[in-house]
Amino acid sequence: MKQITRETLSAFLPRREKTAHKGSFGRVLAVAGSRSMGGAGFLCAKSALTAGAGLVFWALPQSIQPAFAAALPEAITLPLAQTADGLLAEDAWTDLLDFIREHRPSLAVIGPGMGQSPLVDKLLFDLSLPLVVDADALNALARRPHWEQHWPKDRPCIFTPHPGEMARLLKEPMAQTQEERLHQVQELCRKTGGVTLLKGCGTLVCVPQAQTPQVWQNTTGGPALAKAGSGDVLSGVIAGLWAQLGTAQGFDAASAAKAALCGVYLHGLAGDLAALKRSDFGVLARDTADALPQAFLEVLQ
Numbered sequence: 654m655k656q657i658t659r660e661t662l663s664a665f666l667p668r669r670e671k672t673a674h675k676g677s678f679g680r681v682l683a684v685a686g687s688r689s690m691g692g693a694g695f696l697c698a699k700s701a702l703t704a705g706a707g708l709v710f711w712a713l714p715q716s717i718q719p720a721f722a723a724a725l726p727e728a729i730t731l732p733l734a735q736t737a738d739g740l741l742a743e744d745a746w747t748d749l750l751d752f753i754r755e756h757r758p759s760l761a762v763i764g765p766g767m768g769q770s771p772l773v774d775k776l777l778f779d780l781s782l783p784l785v786v787d788a789d790a791l792n793a794l795a796r797r798p799h800w801e802q803h804w805p806k807d808r809p810c811i812f813t814p815h816p817g818e819m820a821r822l823l824k825e826p827m828a829q830t831q832e833e834r835l836h837q838v839q840e841l842c843r844k845t846g847g848v849t850l851l852k853g854c855g856t857l858v859c860v861p862q863a864q865t866p867q868v869w870q871n872t873t874g875g876p877a878l879a880k881a882g883s884g885d886v887l888s889g890v891i892a893g894l895w896a897q898l899g900t901a902q903g904f905d906a907a908s909a910a911k912a913a914l915c916g917v918y919l920h921g922l923a924g925d926l927a928a929l930k931r932s933d934f935g936v937l938a939r940d941t942a943d944a945l946p947q948a949f950l951e952v953l954q
């Protein structure tokens with residue numbers, strides 16, 4: 654197993670040319686949030702911008718859009734139809750497709766804070782964009798019978814489960830996931846065909862390869878990150894980095910792997926830096942997002 658270190662970042666971090674403009678760095682579409690979990694979408698969209706994406710679009714339920722558009726004016730928000738429970742509704746699909754045709758996002762990050770939204774299945778199977786599949790999108794996939802038989806393995810994707818989500822996807826007890834982390838991340842990687850994470854202390858990143866998938870282990874991050882919303886920050890960071898790498902190099906497994914490796918390292922480092930100021934107890938997920946610029950400065954030194 655390889656370690657993800659600062660040297661890994663030197664090799665894989667996207668470049669920011671002097672003459673670049675926002676079109677050089679890709680467009681992230683975040684489909685995230687619900688009436689009770691708008692914060693997850695906020696952390697994800699904000700982190701994609703902070704990681705360097707040129708543009709971030711955020712599709713969210715219409716009732717929470719005004720508040721979050723004010724909280725994150727740098728993102729372009731798309732208010733969509735919602736269910737009585739405040740989840741993104743299936744009817745939102747047509748408006749979402751119209752928006753995609755007009756604004757041409759480079760990739761989508763789906764799932765944070767979506768709950769059991771009826772839109773998630775369509776996003777997973779009918780959206781023809783590279784995907785970062787997180788949180789409730791992973792849960793929706795796990796609920797679909799024999800999902801691995803239907804999943805298109807050649808699609809450029811990054812899967813970001815924590816042990817609970819991994820256990821649901823593999824239909825195994827979570828204790829087993831934690832005992833056999835290396836085996837499990839390889840197993841899910843084989844089933845998805847995409848770059849696959851297993852989050853937690855020493856997050857694993859598995860990169861699909863012709864023979865045995867290659868696994869990397871992260872060396873940053875600690876208990877300051879063990880708090881609600883940290884994962885939403887991570888999926889945003891990875892999406893923001895992939896937008897840049899994919900725009901420059903193409904959206905394939907190679908750019909997905911670089912985005913995931915750089916993303917988990919920078920996210921962990923941001924958590925470590927936030928903990929220096931706020932302790933392992935006091936770091937909020939937004940503090941991790943706010944420490945990302947310092948994490949970039951450290952690796953760019």
Ligand SMILES: NC(=O)C1=CN([C@@H]2O[C@H](COP(=O)(O)OP(=O)(O)OC[C@H]3O[C@@H](n4cnc5c(N)ncnc54)[C@H](O)[C@@H]3O)[C@@H](O)[C@H]2O)[C@@H](O)CC1
Pocket residue numbers: 689690691692693694764765766767768788789815816817818852853854881882883884885
């Ligand atoms: N402010 C917000 O809007 C927030 C919304 N969130 C959303 O809440 C929804 C549910 O996500 P959750 O992850 O909370 O719920 P889940 O039910 O998917 O997972 C929670 C459980 O997973 C297990 N687990 C996770 N990481 C583990 C680790 N490293 N080691 C061992 N066990 C581990 C634990 O048993 C934990 O109780 C998602 O949509 C998520 O995006 C959360 O991210 C929290 C913040």
Ligand SMILES: Nc1ncnc2c1ncn2[C@@H]1O[C@H](COP(=O)(O)OP(=O)(O)O)[C@@H](O)[C@H]1O
Pocket residue numbers: 788815852853854855856873874875876877878879880881882883884885886887921
């Ligand atoms: N003890 C720890 N050491 C290192 N990283 C951790 C630790 N605890 C949590 N993390 C990281 O924090 C993030 C938590 O993600 P997740 O469980 O999805 O949270 P949420 O759903 O609340 O956003 C993951 O990136 C995980 O690797």
